[in-house]
Amino acid sequence: MEKSKINRRGFLTAGALATTAMAIAPMEFVKGNGKITEEDRFTANDKSSIAKRKLGKLEVSSIGLGCMSMTSNSYNPPRDKNAMVKVIRGAVDLGITFLDTAEVYGPYTSEEYVGEALKPIRNKVILASKLGFKLENGKRTGRDSRPESIRKALEGMLSRLQTDRIDLLYLHRVDPQVPIEDVAGTVKDLISEGKVLHFGLSEASHENIRKAHRVQSVTALQNEYSLLERVHENGTLDLCEELGIGFVPWCPVARGFLADKFNEYTRFAPESRFNDVKSFSPEGISSNMVLIDLVREWSDLKGVTPSQFSLAWLMAQKPWIVPIPGTTKLHHLKENIGAVNIRFSSAELKDFRSALEKIKVFGVRPLESASKDL
Ligand SMILES: NC(=O)c1ccc[n+]([C@@H]2O[C@H](COP(=O)([O-])OP(=O)(O)OC[C@H]3O[C@@H](n4cnc5c(N)ncnc54)[C@H](OP(=O)(O)O)[C@@H]3O)[C@@H](O)[C@H]2O)c1
Numbered sequence: 101m102e103k104s105k106i107n108r109r110g111f112l113t114a115g116a117l118a119t120t121a122m123a124i125a126p127m128e129f130v131k132g133n134g135k136i137t138e139e140d141r142f143t144a145n146d147k148s149s150i151a152k153r154k155l156g157k158l159e160v161s162s163i164g165l166g167c168m169s170m171t172s173n174s175y176n177p178p179r180d181k182n183a184m185v186k187v188i189r190g191a192v193d194l195g196i197t198f199l200d201t202a203e204v205y206g207p208y209t210s211e212e213y214v215g216e217a218l219k220p221i222r223n224k225v226i227l228a229s230k231l232g233f234k235l236e237n238g239k240r241t242g243r244d245s246r247p248e249s250i251r252k253a254l255e256g257m258l259s260r261l262q263t264d265r266i267d268l269l270y271l272h273r274v275d276p277q278v279p280i281e282d283v284a285g286t287v288k289d290l291i292s293e294g295k296v297l298h299f300g301l302s303e304a305s306h307e308n309i310r311k312a313h314r315v316q317s318v319t320a321l322q323n324e325y326s327l328l329e330r331v332h333e334n335g336t337l338d339l340c341e342e343l344g345i346g347f348v349p350w351c352p353v354a355r356g357f358l359a360d361k362f363n364e365y366t367r368f369a370p371e372s373r374f375n376d377v378k379s380f381s382p383e384g385i386s387s388n389m390v391l392i393d394l395v396r397e398w399s400d401l402k403g404v405t406p407s408q409f410s411l412a413w414l415m416a417q418k419p420w421i422v423p424i425p426g427t428t429k430l431h432h433l434k435e436n437i438g439a440v441n442i443r444f445s446s447a448e449l450k451d452f453r454s455a456l457e458k459i460k461v462f463g464v465r466p467l468e469s470a471s472k473d474l
Contacts, residue, residue: 158319
């Protein structure tokens with residue numbers, strides 16, 4: 101894309117927001133009480149404040165930062181620790197107060213990077229991490245959420261994260277050998293000990309969400325949700341609404357696809373994790389170009405970038421949705437933060453949805469999987 105086009109579209113900034121409610125007003129770029137300038141739009145600045153949203157009773161910035169792609173075994177090549185510490189601190193300077201990591205990312209290295217970055221600024225952020233995988237010799241070998249394993253994993257996490265508490269502790273995946281009530285009960289005890297402040301689940305079945313919530317209220321569900329993967333529109337979002345649980349979409353820009361990072365000529369190295377994802381097969385990318393074409397068309401219409409459009413659309417679905425796009429680059433982070441300033445009218449949401457639903461997306465999950473453990 102040529103530079104002049106980028107400028108014209110304008111990379112929105114993380115300007116102060118008037119509201120965190122569902123986006124229904126016509127789109128406007130607002131900073132304080134005035135329109136922002138072309139220059140302001142290009143990058144976010146460190147004086148900006150990002151609106152807050154609530155996941156259950158937990159208040160977080162309306163967009164977070166996913167820290168998975170900063171380390172090995174992710175979809176990006178591993179990155180230098182010092183560079184990632186700068187990105188994480190940069191995010192906090194820009195107003196992001198919600199950071200997402202997990203024991204399994206690396207494994208362990210993502211938590212180490214986050215811990216190092218947060219040392220001087222721990223109290224400024226809401227720190228979320230996840231456990232529940234069995235790790236042996238640096239490899240994921242299964243699931244393990246027995247109470248004693250949760251306690252042991254948590255001690256390691258606290259040490260790597262250089263903190264005395266995790267604000268939001270998720271069970272990463274349900275362990276079929278352990279009743280979810282035992283997990284919820286263990287987290288309840290950890291909450292009473294002050295080591296954990298809130299409980300979350302990731303890709304748990306509807307039945308397990310209900311069972312867990314009866315023992316210890318679930319603050320947030322972290323599930324895959326993007327313009328490309330909308331399986332959780334089949335009952336999961338309704339369940340969250342019913343139970344007052346916040347929703348944190350993972351892969352909100354579809355691993356970069358919705359940021360217009362790939363095209364039909366893209367091929368991955370044999371060792372790349374992208375080879376395990378159906379929508380990133382040569383056939384998947386080619387078939388799904390029609391989706392990015394639609395996103396480009398609407399982004400142009402709104403004067404924003406595809407990544408910003410995709411994130412803003414997610415946030416416009418419910419006021420308790422908080423995406424956590426992953427990035428290793430401050431300029432992408434600034435661009436993504438601009439999504440918080442984008443508004444849609446209800447007519448726009450309806451028109452876009454109707455165009456979206458005409459597209460048959462390749463490589464997505466079957467509808468019935470929405471209610472099951474992943
Ligand atoms: N609970 C779970 O099971 C689960 C599973 C997967 C992920 N997660 C969490 O969700 C987070 C987000 O998921 P994800 O990182 O896999 O996917 P994602 O956020 O959809 O996409 C991240 C990829 O998109 C690229 N990207 C982001 N913004 C961009 C922009 N403005 N322009 C161009 N490229 C852009 C990044 O590359 P650059 O680095 O080049 O910007 C990165 O490769 C993770 O970090 C992790 O915390 C949770």
